[in-house]
Amino acid sequence: MNRFIKDKKQLSIFITAGFPTLDSTAAQILELQSKGIDFIEVGIPFSDPMADGVVIQESSSIALANGMNMDVLFDQLDSIKNQVQIPLVLMGYLNPVLQYGLEKFLKRCKDLKIASVILPDMSIEIYERFYKELFEKYEVSMTFLITPTTSNERIQKVVNASSKSFIYLVSQTSITGKKQALDSSLFERYSEIKQLCKGVPVMLGFGISTKEDVENAHLSCDGAIIGSAYIRSLMEKKDLIAELV
Amino acid sequence: MISEKKYTAVDDLGFYGEFGGAFVPELLRDNLEELSLNYNLLKEDEAFQNEFVSLLKHYVGRPSPLYLSQKLTNEYQCPIFLKREDLNHTGSHKINNAIGQILLAKKMGKTEIIAETGAGQHGVATATVCALMDMKCIVFMGEKDIERQAPNVQRMKYLGAEVVPATSGSKTLKDATNEAIRYWINHTNAYYLIGSVVGPHPYPAMVALFQSVISKEIKTQLKEQTGSENPTKIVACVGGGSNAAGAFFEYYDNEEVELIAVEAGGMGVDSGHTAATSAVGNPGVLHGSLTLLMQDEYGQVIEPYSISAGLDYPGIGPLHAHTIQVGRTKSISVTDDEALKAAKKLAVYEGIIPALESAHAIAALDKIDFSSNDVVVINLSGRGDKDMETYLNFE
Numbered sequence: 272m273n274r275f276i277k278d279k280k281q282l283s284i285f286i287t288a289g290f291p292t293l294d295s296t297a298a299q300i301l302e303l304q305s306k307g308i309d310f311i312e313v314g315i316p317f318s319d320p321m322a323d324g325v326v327i328q329e330s331s332s333i334a335l336a337n338g339m340n341m342d343v344l345f346d347q348l349d350s351i352k353n354q355v356q357i358p359l360v361l362m363g364y365l366n367p368v369l370q371y372g373l374e375k376f377l378k379r380c381k382d383l384k385i386a387s388v389i390l391p392d393m394s395i396e397i398y399e400r401f402y403k404e405l406f407e408k409y410e411v412s413m414t415f416l417i418t419p420t421t422s423n424e425r426i427q428k429v430v431n432a433s434s435k436s437f438i439y440l441v442s443q444t445s446i447t448g449k450k451q452a453l454d455s456s457l458f459e460r461y462s463e464i465k466q467l468c469k470g471v472p473v474m475l476g477f478g479i480s481t482k483e484d485v486e487n488a489h490l491s492c493d494g495a496i497i498g499s500a501y502i503r504s505l506m507e508k509k510d511l512i513a514e515l516v
Numbered sequence: 517m518i519s520e521k522k523y524t525a526v527d528d529l530g531f532y533g534e535f536g537g538a539f540v541p542e543l544l545r546d547n548l549e550e551l552s553l554n555y556n557l558l559k560e561d562e563a564f565q566n567e568f569v570s571l572l573k574h575y576v577g578r579p580s581p582l583y584l585s586q587k588l589t590n591e592y593q594c595p596i597f598l599k600r601e602d603l604n605h606t607g608s609h610k611i612n613n614a615i616g617q618i619l620l621a622k623k624m625g626k627t628e629i630i631a632e633t634g635a636g637q638h639g640v641a642t643a644t645v646c647a648l649m650d651m652k653c654i655v656f657m658g659e660k661d662i663e664r665q666a667p668n669v670q671r672m673k674y675l676g677a678e679v680v681p682a683t684s685g686s687k688t689l690k691d692a693t694n695e696a697i698r699y700w701i702n703h704t705n706a707y708y709l710i711g712s713v714v715g716p717h718p719y720p721a722m723v724a725l726f727q728s729v730i731s732k733e734i735k736t737q738l739k740e741q742t743g744s745e746n747p748t749k750i751v752a753c754v755g756g757g758s759n760a761a762g763a764f765f766e767y768y769d770n771e772e773v774e775l776i777a778v779e780a781g782g783m784g785v786d787s788g789h790t791a792a793t794s795a796v797g798n799p800g801v802l803h804g805s806l807t808l809l810m811q812d813e814y815g816q817v818i819e820p821y822s823i824s825a826g827l828d829y830p831g832i833g834p835l836h837a838h839t840i841q842v843g844r845t846k847s848i849s850v851t852d853d854e855a856l857k858a859a860k861k862l863a864v865y866e867g868i869i870p871a872l873e874s875a876h877a878i879a880a881l882d883k884i885d886f887s888s889n890d891v892v893v894i895n896l897s898g899r900g901d902k903d904m905e906t907y908l909n910f911e
C-alpha cells in the first residue's frame with residue numbers, strides 16, 4: 272500500500288523538530304493534522320544543513336540549542352502515535368541517522384509507522400549499495416529528490432525504487448527558502464515528469480510559499496510541500512495555514 | 517595516469533576503502549557528473565598535462581627547492597630536509613591545485629569561480645589564477661578567519677576577488693565551505709574550486725593528483741642529494757590534507773616510507789578545544805564525503821578549534837581517513853603553543869618564517885623518535901607572512 276496516493280491534491284508541511292520550543296513538535300503535528308494537512312515532514316535538525324537557506328538554518332540551530340536530538344524526537348512521536356492518522360515523513364541529513372545507528376533508527380521508524388524517510392544527501396546509488404537491505408528489512412520506504420534537470424532515465428530509476436513513497440520534485444535548483452514565485456517556464460517540465468512517474472505521486476517542494484504557488488504546483492503535481500515559509504510564519508507569529516486552506 | 521594503486525585508487529562510487537563517496541543532494545548531481553566527465557578526459561590528455569606542467573614551472577616557479585636544514589639535522593641527529601612549498605608563487609602549496617582546477621574550469625567553459633578558504637592561502641591562490649584566466653572570483657571565508665588572516669583578505673581583494681564572510685557556526689573554514697556549497701547549488705554554472713582533498717568525489721582524488729607534483733619532485737631531488745629517492749619519514753600538517761596528500765602521494769605504495777600526518781591539537785586533544793580530527797573523531801558525513809569527523813553522540817558536528825585557520829576544520833580528507841584507519845599513515849597532534857615555538861625556532865635557525873599550519877609539522881619533530889638511519893622530509897607547506905601578527909603577539 273502506498274499511503275501517499277489520494278484522490279485529491281495534497282498539501283504537506285515541513286516542520287523543524289524542536290522549533291520553536293523543544294516540546295512544540297507533537298502539538299504542531301496534531302494541530303496541522305486537525306487543519307487538514309495531508310502529510311507532515313518532520314525535520315531532524317543538523318548543525319550543517321548544506322542545502323538549506325537561512326530560515327531552516329536558523330530553526331535548526333534553535334532546535335539543537337533547545338536540546339532536540341533523535342531520542343527526544345522519537346519519544347515525542349511515540350507519545351502521539353495513537354492520535355496521528357496522516358503519514359509522517361522523517362527528513363534530515365544522513366549524518367545524525369548514521370551516528371544514531373541506522374538499524375536502531377529504522378527499527379524505531381517501523382515501530383512508529385513512519386511512512387517514509389528523506390535523506391537529501393544520500394543518492395539512490397549509495398542507498399542501493401549500502402543501505403537498501405536494512406531499509407527493506409524494517410519495511411521503511413525512502414523518498415528521493417529529483418530536479419527539473421534530472422534525466423528521464425534517472426527519474427525512471429527513482430520511480431522504480433519509490434513504489435511505497437512519493438517523488439520529491441525540487442521546484443528548481445536552489446537551496447530551500449527562496450522567496451520568488453515559482454518559475455512558470457518550468458511548469459511544462461513538471462507535467463512531463465508527472466507523466467513519467469506513473470503510479471508514484473509527485474510532490475513539489477522548495478521555494479513554495481504562497482497560495483498561488485500551491486495552486487500552480489497542483490496544476491501538474493499531486494501535492495505541494497511548504498517548509499521555510501511555514502517556519503518563517505512561526506517566527507513572525509503569523510497563521511500561514513489559515514491563508515492556505 | 518589512471519592509478520591502479522593500492523591506497524590512492526577509488527572505486528566506482530569514489531570510495532577509498534570505507535571512506536569518500538559523493539554525499540550531495542540531487543541538486544548538485546549534474547554538476548558533479550559534468551566535473552567527473554571532464555576531469556577523467558583531461559587527466560589523460562597530453563596537451564592539458566603540458567599546460568599544467570608549463571604553468572607550474574614558469575608561473576609558480578617549480579620545482580620548489582628541497583633544502584637540507586643543517587641546524588635541524590644537528591638537533592635531531594639525522595638529515596632533515598624541508599620541501600619549500602613556501603617559495604611557490606602566492607606562498608603555499610595551494611597554488612598547485614588552483615592551477616590544475618582553473619585549467620579544467622577553462623576547458624569546461626566556466627566563467628565564474630567560487631572557493632572556500634580558511635587561512636586565505638587557497639583564496640589567494642584562487643583569486644590569482646582567476647586574474648590570470650580572466651574569471652570572476654568569489655571567495656567564502658569565515659568571519660573569524662577574515663579577522664585573523666587579514667593580509668590575505670587584502671590580497672584577494674586587490675586581485676579582484678569578492679570576499680564573502682561566512683557568519684554561521686564557528687565562523688571558520690567549515691562554515692565557509694557550507695556557504696560555498698549553498699552558493700553552488702543556487703548557481704550551478706559556477707565552478708567550485710575546492711582547496712583541499714575534501715568534498716564529494718571526484719574532488720579528493722583530483723586535488724590529490726594535482727598536489728602529487730610535490731612528492732614527484734621530492735623523489736628526484738632526494739635522489740640527487742642523497743643517492744636514494746626514498747626518505748624514511750615524511751611529515752606534513754593536515755587541515756583537509758592536501759599538502760600531506762601531495763607529499764605522500766608517490767610514496768603510499770612504498771611501505772618502508774613512514775607517513776606522518778600532523779593535526780592541530782589546539783589547546784590539547786582532550787581540552788575540548790581542538791581540531792585533531794583523527795584523535796577525537798569517528799566516521800561521519802560532512803561536505804559531501806564520508807570521512808573521519810568531529811561530532812557528538814547525535815552526529816552534530818563539533819566546532820573545531822585551532823590557532824591556525826588552515827587547520828581549523830572538523831574533518832579530514834577521505835584518503836587520510838582511509839590510510840590512517842588501515843595503519844598506513846600515522847597521525848599525531850601538536851598544540852598551538854608547540855606550533856608557535858616551532859615557528860620561532862625555524863625563523864631563528866634558518867631564516868625561514870613558516871606558516872602557522874606548516875609550523876605544526878616542524879613542531880612534530882619533537883614527538884617522533886629518530887635514529888641516525890632516518891632521512892626525514894618535512895613539507896613546509898607555506899610561508900608565515902600572513903601570521904606575523906599572531907607571531908608578534910606571542911613573543
Ligand SMILES: Cc1ncc(COP(=O)(O)O)c(C=O)c1O
Nearest residue numbers: 637755756757758759826873898
Ligand atoms: C600553508 C598552509 N598549509 C596547510 C594548510 C592546510 O590545508 P591542507 O591540509 O589541505 O594542506 C593550509 C590551509 O589553508 C595552508 O595555508
